Amino acid sequence: MSEELLKLNKLYVDYKVKEGYLSAVKKVSFSINKGEIFAIVGESGCGKSTIAHSILRLLPEHNEIIKGNIFFNGEDLHEYTDKQLESIRGREIGMIFQNPLDSLNPVYTTGFQVAEGIMLDNVSKQEAWNRVINLYNDVKMPDAEKRAKSFPHELSGGMRQRVMIAMMLSRTPQLLIADEPTTALDVTIEAQILNIIKTLRDEYNTAVMLITHNFGLVAEVADKVAVMYAGEVVEQGTVFDIFDNPKHPYTKLLMKSLPRKAKSEGRLQTINGSVPRLTENKPGCRFENRCPYVMDICKIKDTERRIVTESHFFNCHLEKGGE
Amino acid sequence: MNDSPFKEFLNSCYKNRNFMLGFIMVLSVVIFAIFAKQIAPFSFDEAHPEDILVSPCVEYIFGTDNMGRDLFSRIIYGSRITLQVAILGAGLQLIFGVTIGLICGYFGGLADRCLTFMADLTWCIPGMIMALAVVTIIGTGLTNAIIAIAIVNWASYARLVRAKTMSIKNQAFIETGISFGEKPLAIMTRYILPNIVPVLIVTVSMQLPGTIMSTTTLSFLGVGSQPPTPDWGLMVSEGINFISRGPWLCIFPGLALVYTVFGFNILGEGLRDLLDPRMKSQ
């Protein structure tokens, strides 16, 4: 269980924009082991999707600059040619997206779109189709045969996400990147989809990188958690570390803003201020303008890594975090 | 901070490369048209019987035609015709389109439905065919050709103005106007029209190249300008008869036309980017 599958080493992603560069991801390092569910949590726009997309080089605008290493099974994906990366996509690393409506091509049947990936492994059409039906059953798709012949707009949101999962698991990848897989879905469907992901993990030992802004979700399924703020990982640990012993001021505030926890304290806590515009090379902690414990040093010097336990660390100038 | 909005606008005009290039090209045509008499070495119909079909040389830089008329002078004078087409054509289309569009959009009802149907009708006949049909009925000649093209093109203006009017009509400031006892005519001209002007400017500038091109084509076909008018389209068609002996007769008037149309084209694109960023296409 502890074999290292994916390892990010000091990953930087900058977007080239009109005014210069926008630092979307800064110095992010973490690793995911085989069969592990690793959650990345943070507000929208904190760079978690960017990380996911940059692993498979799928950022849409082609105006990004990526620095650092992305090791997958010990090989640096960042050094791969486009052609080499193609063979990784879908086969070694699958990825599902936030909105299952836009993620499927409206002019082809869902079955064809799943089979399209399977046929890349030189599988016959008939064989691929049979696999599609099996996969649909695996993801608990009702009426699999019929649904495989349906077009995306004839399916509900939950069914479409099942199609996406079936598509991305069709070639039994070692890692599944799930980018906000349930955000666009109802709560009941959300539970079902999570169950499917969990079951599949148990069955195929697939590691999952779960990207979400929903702490509830994390508590339910994740093994490890990285909390991101404005492009940086501010705290990382096992799910128990984070929930029972949050250290970074931001994590703490997030915990307090969870409805479940807020009950005892009477009212929901909000975090004042807004996420700064991430221009490159601005020194200091990125959370300083919203942090209740802000000190002078926070504005001029980058944060230090504080180790709590072997699995748990946070980045802050405060030695003990926000107490 | 002392930049007035107008100055700012001029500044962004200056920065827009399309607009500047188009503006300079169109301006040069306008200058040729105004100072044709001063620039052109001869009059457009001055024949030199001794110099028939002379190829381009020092005296006649673009050569002469079959009657010994200086091609360069004729092209310079031709810019007047082209600008006349542009101004009259755009003006007529605007008058037709805006009036009808305003009335339809403001009053709605039966008149609206009839006129929308008319507009739909004109849409299912290809433009050139329709223009030719109109010219058949009202007769040949440059003015008639301009009218024909206006009859073909009014529908697109009418549609635009109608849609805009309908959306503006329901806004609060119109209600205010009505409650002050303003007459429909005043509401239309003083309240609604000023709000459509930017879109109209963009549309006119986008349609102008097409208007010039179709009117010139009618002249080329012989149903627009009549000889000896120095209309560029007509000049090309007259030149075809001498295509082997005097190819310059076809080449230069066409070049002048392409220059002008291209100028209006990019001027239009520049204006669109400046005035209506939402209409920007890829």
Added chain:
Amino acid sequence: MRDYVIKRLGVGVLLLFCVSFLVFSMLYLMPGDPVTLMAGPLVKVENLEGLRHEYGLDRPLLVQYVDWMSGIIFRGDFGISYKYRIDVWSLIKNCIPISLKLTITTMIISTIVAIPLGLMCAYKKDSWFDRITVNTSLVFTAIPSFWLAVLLMLVFAVQLKWLPLSGYESWKNYILPITTGVIGGLASTIRLTKSEALDVLREKYVTTAYAKGLDNKTVLTRHVLRNSLIVITVNIFMSLPWLISGYIIIEKIFGIPGMGNLMINSIIQQDFNVVQACILIITALTIICNILSDVVLGILDPRIRISVTGGDK
């Protein structure tokens, strides 16, 4: 789908009647008189009355219209050409295939050339390839087709003498006209393909296709092109009648006896029955193309196919 097409056809026929009546009455109301023209200055005025009566031109507008229309519908009779003194249909029927051959060839060639170019422009947006293609096509939109035709003629027929100047007997005669037509239509199709493909490239399902592990070529053809084709095809279908009217000029210049040439000559000679018939046929073609484009749209886009047929298969 069938009901929908029938409904569209019904509206189309109605539109056709309106156009025909409009054209007919406009030509009826105009000052010129075909009989005077046909007879020439030598025929006495009182004889003109007789001729008018003979052609039924002294009857009221509506009667003439109904007569003309029923002739077309029941007998395929478009009336008589005042100029050539033969029936209009026998004049037109030889022209239609020539015009159609030209326009359809042009359409096919320009589509085959424009779509890959537009797709490449979208895929390699802002590259030198994109810039050159877009700017060249911008210049070409400023070139009127009559001048382009004359230039091509000048270079290839007069100067180089590779191709014949005019005529319609050999296939060589068709090269220059078709080239003119193709270049004329190229720019707009390239622009359309590019903007469509750019829209599709931004779609999430293209990212999904890449995430699946498909290679560039497959993604571009199977996903991007296939989805852009919906709008492109519809536009190409809709542009067919415009292409025909564009060919009026090209046919005239190269002396090809197609519909366009016939029509412009008839206009100059005020041969109204022929003009009417030409307008009617081209309008009918326009309406048919519009309906066809809807049908094609339904075939290409399953979302529409279903909303039109009303529900699941």
